[in-house]
Amino acid sequence: MNNALAARVLPQLDETLIAGLPPFARLSGHQIREILEFASVREVSEGATFFREGEPADRFFMLLDGFVRVVRITEDGEQVIALHIPAGQLFGIAKALARDTYPATAEAACDGIVLSWPVSLWDKFSAEYPGFLTETYRSVGERMGEMNERLMDLATKHVEQRIANVLLRLVNQTGKQTDDGIEIGFPITRQDVSEMTGCTLHTVSRLLSAWEKAGIVRSKRKRIVVCRPHALVELSETPQR
Amino acid sequence: MNNALAARVLPQLDETLIAGLPPFARLSGHQIREILEFASVREVSEGATFFREGEPADRFFMLLDGFVRVVRITEDGEQVIALHIPAGQLFGIAKALARDTYPATAEAACDGIVLSWPVSLWDKFSAEYPGFLTETYRSVGERMGEMNERLMDLATKHVEQRIANVLLRLVNQTGKQTDDGIEIGFPITRQDVSEMTGCTLHTVSRLLSAWEKAGIVRSKRKRIVVCRPHALVELSETPQR
DNA sequence: TCGCGACATTGTTCTAGCGCAACGACCGGG
DNA sequence: CCCGGTCGTTGCGCTAGAACAATGTCGCGA
Numbered sequence: 001m002n003n004a005l006a007a008r009v010l011p012q013l014d015e016t017l018i019a020g021l022p023p024f025a026r027l028s029g030h031q032i033r034e035i036l037e038f039a040s041v042r043e044v045s046e047g048a049t050f051f052r053e054g055e056p057a058d059r060f061f062m063l064l065d066g067f068v069r070v071v072r073i074t075e076d077g078e079q080v081i082a083l084h085i086p087a088g089q090l091f092g093i094a095k096a097l098a099r100d101t102y103p104a105t106a107e108a109a110c111d112g113i114v115l116s117w118p119v120s121l122w123d124k125f126s127a128e129y130p131g132f133l134t135e136t137y138r139s140v141g142e143r144m145g146e147m148n149e150r151l152m153d154l155a156t157k158h159v160e161q162r163i164a165n166v167l168l169r170l171v172n173q174t175g176k177q178t179d180d181g182i183e184i185g186f187p188i189t190r191q192d193v194s195e196m197t198g199c200t201l202h203t204v205s206r207l208l209s210a211w212e213k214a215g216i217v218r219s220k221r222k223r224i225v226v227c228r229p230h231a232l233v234e235l236s237e238t239p240q241r
Numbered sequence: 242m243n244n245a246l247a248a249r250v251l252p253q254l255d256e257t258l259i260a261g262l263p264p265f266a267r268l269s270g271h272q273i274r275e276i277l278e279f280a281s282v283r284e285v286s287e288g289a290t291f292f293r294e295g296e297p298a299d300r301f302f303m304l305l306d307g308f309v310r311v312v313r314i315t316e317d318g319e320q321v322i323a324l325h326i327p328a329g330q331l332f333g334i335a336k337a338l339a340r341d342t343y344p345a346t347a348e349a350a351c352d353g354i355v356l357s358w359p360v361s362l363w364d365k366f367s368a369e370y371p372g373f374l375t376e377t378y379r380s381v382g383e384r385m386g387e388m389n390e391r392l393m394d395l396a397t398k399h400v401e402q403r404i405a406n407v408l409l410r411l412v413n414q415t416g417k418q419t420d421d422g423i424e425i426g427f428p429i430t431r432q433d434v435s436e437m438t439g440c441t442l443h444t445v446s447r448l449l450s451a452w453e454k455a456g457i458v459r460s461k462r463k464r465i466v467v468c469r470p471h472a473l474v475e476l477s478e479t480p481q482r
Numbered sequence: 483t484c485g486c487g488a489c490a491t492t493g494t495t496c497t498a499g500c501g502c503a504a505c506g507a508c509c510g511g512g
Numbered sequence: 513c514c515c516g517g518t519c520g521t522t523g524c525g526c527t528a529g530a531a532c533a534a535t536g537t538c539g540c541g542a
Contacts, residue, residue, distance in 0.1 A: 072393055076480060080396045082389060097382025098375055103389065134339055140381070141338025147388050148323060148344065152313055154395035155321045155439030159499065189519065198396030200500060205521060221508060221519060239317060400529065430489065441530060446491060462489060462538060 017064060018115070021088050022138070026131040035129075039115040046187065050092065050106040050114070057094035057102050059116045063087050066112015067174060067186045071105045071195075081195045083146065084109060084186075086173060089139055095122040096136050110186040154198055157236075162197040163207055164236035167217070171226050180218050181227035189222055258305060259356070262329050263379070267372040276370075280356040287428065291333065291347040291355070298335035298343050300357045304328050307353015308415060308427045312346045312436075322436045324387065325350060327414055327426075330380055336363040337377050351427040395439055398477075403438040404448055405477035408458070412467045421459050422468035430463055 015032045018024050024032060039062075044050075050061060053072060068091055070083040082104055085091050094102050117125070126133045146169075153162050167184075174185030190204040197204070208224070211217045216231045217224060226232060256273045259265050265273060280303075285291070291302060294313060309332055311324040323345055326332050335343050358366075367374045387410075394403050408425075415426030431449065435442040449465070452458045457473060459466045467473060 072389065074393060074397050075478075078397045080393050082392065096378060097385065098379035099382050103382075103386055137337060137378075138339035140385075141340050141344075144338065144381075144385060144388070145344055147385070147392060148313065151323065151388060151392055151395065152315060152321050154392065155436075156315050156319050190521095191519080195396075201520085202501085202522085203499060206499095209521070219520095237316075431491095432489080442490085443492085443531085444529060447529095450491070460490095 018062065021062070022135040023062075023090060023132045024129070025135070027129055031129060035117075035125075036115075038117050038121055040117070042114050042116065043111075044108040044114060045111045046108055048108045050108070051102050052105045053103065054101050057092065057100055058119050059092065060090060060095060060119055060122060061092040061106075062090050062115045064113040064115060066114075067109040068106050068112075069109040069192075071107060073105070079195050080198070081192060083143060084170065084173065086185075087112070090136060092116075093136060093140075095119050096133075096140060109188075159197065159199045159203055160207060161236045161238065162199070163193060163204060164232040166193060166196050167224065167226055168229060168232050168236065171229060175226075178225055181225045182229065183223060183225040187222035188224060259303065262303070263376040264303075264331055264373045265370070266376070268370055272370060276358075276366075277356075279358050279362055281358070283355050283357065284352075285349040285355060286352045287349055289349045291349070292343045293346045294344065295342050298333065298341055299360050300333060301331060301336060301360055301363060302333040302347075303331050303356045305354040305356060307355075308350040309347050309353075310350040310433075312348060314346065320436050321439070322433060324384060325411070325414065325427075328353070331377060333357075334377060334381075336360050337374075337381060350429075400438065400440045400444055401448060402477045402479065403440070404434060404445060405473040407434060407437050408465065408467055409470060409473050409477060412470065416467070419466055421466045423470065424464060424466040428463035429465060 015029065015036060018035070019027070019029075019032050024035065027035075040059075044066070050068070051057075051059075063085060065087050067087070068085040069081055070085065070091070072080050072082055074080070085106075091106055092102060094100065126136075149165075153165055157165070170184045170188070171182045175182040176185050177183075190201040190208065193204045194201040208217060208219055211232075212219060214231070216228045216235075217226050219225065256270065256277060259276070260268070260270075260273050265276065268276070281300075285307070291309070292298075292300075304326060306328050308328070309326040310322055311326065311332070313321050313323055315321070326347075332347055333343060335341065367377075390406075394406055398406070411425045411429070412423045416423040417426050418424075431442040431445040434445045438445070449458060449460055452473075453460060455472070457467070457469045457476075459468055
């Protein structure tokens with residue numbers, strides 16, 4: 001699908017691709033065309049970096065296809081994955097929060113396609129395009145809510161519950177139905193899961209093995225399929241043991 | 242000071258009190274008076290609740306004096322303190338993030354004074370008062386940054402480092418110079434610290450005792466004074482042990 | 483002034499999850 | 513087809529910090 005989409009999108013940007021996205025939903029055909037005029041398109045492959053924490057925020061982005069991983073790195077080199085952003089959302093919107101540098105690093109969790117605009121257009125977008133700001137702040141609010149959930153989990157839950165929660169969230173947000181169950185929509189390693197849950201990849205590996213034996217998940221290299229989501233829900237709710 | 246301020250503020254709202262605050266900094270005297278016309282004033286005492294998580298967000302608030310504690314509660318009744326808000330900032334601004342309920346509970350960390358307005362005035366404020374929205378989003382951004390820091394800490398740091406960090410942050414944000422050192426600006430229990438760092442009050446107590454013996458802090462009931470901030474900085478940076 | 487409730491300390495025991503280590507499996511490139 | 517790198521698994525010992533428990537202290541209201 002990625003390739004098919006790329007083939008459609010790259011030769012000539014198709015306005016129907018972005019017309020339905022929340023920040024642009026209320027715009028006229030003319031406005032959509034205008035937006036596309038200004039946009040740079042970029043095809044990215046897994047692992048590509050869009051921008052790094054601390055860099056001057058000179059562009060903002062719309063993800064058309066794929067997933068973006070938002071990452072922060074501690075002084076001693078440990079990564080923490082703060083968030084995953086699905087296709088159809090804006091990111092790198094430091095300007096919306098009156099910042100002039102990016103607060104985190106953004107990289108492609110899988111191959112994908114992004115549009116981007118210079119930040120100098122931000123004020124034009126927010127002034128002229130009805131709904132743009134509202135929808136932007138709605139998704140800021142949602143991301144804050146998600147961070148909050150993770151904060152609570154890290155503060156109060158056990159590793160097992162946190163991992164169960166992360167899998168459930170990813171499956172809800174990005175899941176694709178397969179014959180076995182629901183698969184997380186992008187490649188993901190044990191290391192990634194550990195960086196999302198604040199534990200070691202060893203613990204993740206052990207738990208996934210155990211869950212695989214129990215028939216709750218199935219996983220291949222970089223792929224995780226959840227077969228019995230409800231079992232995970234129960235695990236994530238069990239206070240301890 | 243609280244009482245003196247209350248005496249000044251309650252009989253008749255003094256426009257100089259809010260004219261200097263960032264969200265209102267660029268407004269004319271007339272606009273300031275208009276804002277005060279619409280405002281409800283409330284004196285609160287320690288522990289009072291402004292609103293609870295999940296309630297419809299029918300008002301937004303400006304803290305004139307005191308500190309607000311932003312709290313979330315897990316299904317099993319555990320509290321997590323997400324944030325402290327100092328005087329001079331807006332809070333309960335769900336509307337800014339296109340939410341119609343409050344995402345968390347807000348209570349008074351100490352006696353204080355708040356203004357509040359019905360949420361129906363939000364659009365008027367943001368449309369008519371230049372700088373209001375910008376400053377609002379700046380502080381949203383700062384709070385997100387702070388949550389992010391805490392997320393990283395919870396995910397990668399040890400309890401000792403997290404507690405050291407929390408003390409340093411509180412001292413920086415709210416500290417008052419005393420002859421011994423810098424004191425946190427509001428009453429705070431071991432339990433509170435534990436709810437900020439995701440550990441037990443026992444561990445907090447033990448560590449504070451140890452630090453007191455080492456001359457790093459001094460603490461009485463509900464009061465913590467940091468004598469040697471730099472020692473805490475070192476503790477917060479020590480990878481382990 | 484006394485007594486109660488909120489707050490704090492400190493010892494002991496126990497375990498979840500980390501650190502370390504070694505090996506195995508799969509994947510893409512030359 | 514082979515080889516090196518990335519990704520995953522699993523066992524073992526250890527320790528940070530939780531859980532449990534008991535006792536001490538401060539401050540406020542009657």
